[in-house]
């Protein structure tokens with residue numbers, strides 16, 4: 420390698436790959452808690468990190484409005500929204516039932532919440 424090639428190698432070595440520190444955060448459940456959490460994380464985390472929300476249902480339903488649905492004051496469409504819309508906010512939505520979480524020897528789980 421000539422002198423020019425060596426100097427390029429030196430410059431490249433100093434450039435830090437932002438994806439090397441990339442993390443994926445799973446939000447389990449797309450209810451009001453999950454949607455609020457995913458949106459708050461997406462707002463606060465740099466874009467190199469992925470926020471993935473998993474739910475077995477396609478739509479987010481506003482549970483308190485079920486009372487209005489029951490008495491005919493709302494339609495089903497008026498109290499629900501497709502979770503897929505969160506993709507516009509940069510949240511990766513997966514339609515999947517969580518009966519078990521996939522783990523690999525390289526996975527590191529950092530559970531959070533009141534049960535810790």
Ligand SMILES: Cc1cc2nc3c(=O)[nH]c(=O)nc-3n(C[C@H](O)[C@H](O)[C@H](O)COP(=O)(O)OP(=O)(O)OC[C@H]3O[C@@H](n4cnc5c(N)ncnc54)[C@H](O)[C@@H]3O)c2cc1C
Pocket residue numbers: 447448449450451452453473474475476479481482483484485486515516517518
């Ligand atoms: C009729 C009614 C009226 C209410 N009124 C009020 C009120 O006035 N004020 C108030 O503060 N609260 C009210 N609540 C309670 C409020 O709706 C709940 O506290 C709130 O929805 C809980 O939010 P969450 O995100 O924790 O759970 P949920 O909204 O229950 O969301 C859980 C999500 O996880 C998903 N999920 C669950 N298990 C799995 C699985 N195995 N795999 C994949 N996905 C899964 C579900 O599909 C769901 O989307 C009311 C509830 C009802 C039913």
